Amino acid sequence: MRLAVTGREGQVAASLVEAARGRDDVEVVAVGRPALDLARPDTVFAALEAARPDIVVSAAAYTAVDQAEDEKDLAFTVNATGAGKVAEAAERLGVPVIHLSTDYVFDGAKDGAYVETDATAPLGVYGASKLAGEEAVAAANPRHIILRTAWVYSPFGRNFVKTMLRLAADRDEIAVVADQWGNPTSALDITDAILHAAAKVRDDRNFVAFGVYHLAGEGDTNWSGFARHILDTSRALGGPYAKVRDIATADYPTKARRPQNSRLSSAKFARVLGWQAPQWRASVDVAIGHLPIGRTCIPVN
Ligand SMILES: NC(=O)c1ccc[n+]([C@@H]2O[C@H](COP(=O)([O-])OP(=O)(O)OC[C@H]3O[C@@H](n4cnc5c(N)ncnc54)[C@H](OP(=O)(O)O)[C@@H]3O)[C@@H](O)[C@H]2O)c1
Secondary structure, eight states: OEEEEEOSSSHHHHHHHHHHHTOSSOEEEEEOTTTSOTTSGGGHHHHHHHHOOSEEEEOOOOOOTTGGGTOHHHHHIIIIIIHHHHHHHHHHTTOOEEEEEEGGGSOSOSSSOBOTTSOOOOSSHHHHHHHHHHHHHHHHOSSEEEEEEOSEEOSSSSOHHHHHHHHHTTOSEEEEEOSOEEOOEEHHHHHHHHHHHHHHHHHOTTOOOOEEEEOOOBSOEEHHHHHHHHHHHHHHTTOOOOEEEEEOGGGSOOSSOOOSBOOBOOHHIIIIIOOOOOBHHHHHHHHHHTSOTTTTOOOOO
């Protein structure tokens, strides 16, 4: 099975490429800039055609949540028009598309975990552009799986886990928001889930369960609880450690508003596609195990 994933250095793209290295039944081709530039949607088809995929994974996105408030046109071009072109290219090539989306399509006002049928109401430009992307993907290719995920980290790229480790290397205490709740999700697990779903779609010619799915780590916490677990694990491995001090969202103003409740229920994915995400703490430990903690260097991203 040959997957083309959009983006080169992104967390999900890099994790997929890495996962395929250890398997002989899967080949992953990362297709990114300059050949495929979602800001120039006319580049998309030729780049994906050249990759000759059995399935397209649409992981590239404009992900700078705060900056998107000032770059609305670019965010929509990349996340909506560009994503739609990726799904359209897959359709023209006769293959399904697995498209990554986000908890930011919700406003966070729900009490409890969001399910796929809950009403969307993005709080900012990034969430609105990703929601428009979902609509463009669904309209362009009926054979789509839209995976909404959240709080993604991995051994690759920039993310909260690496930021906490970097800060702990030169501070005794880190202030972290304790009133936003969600499910930390490892890109290594997302990769497993994507490969599982891709094989299912490819092997089952009668597969009809296309649509929207939520996929996030099992169990929930707030950013502060997430940070504490990262730093406890790091300390146990001989890596950097700092105390975590709880603060409120109001103490850490950002340009874009974030949902206070980002919890996603992954029950539909488990029931229909037969893959269950691990407990988030176990996945954090696995990801940190991939980093050079306590050995020769501290991650710099
Ligand atoms: N990170 C999260 O917490 C989170 C949460 C929920 C949903 N998601 C969604 O999950 C997906 C994967 O996220 P991630 O964390 O892997 O993202 P990421 O690490 O921020 O990487 C973004 C990727 O998009 C690519 N990209 C950006 N602009 C592009 C353009 N104009 N043309 C082509 N490629 C472009 C980047 O390319 P380069 O390789 O060239 O830099 C990079 O590969 C995204 O769709 C994101 O919206 C992420």
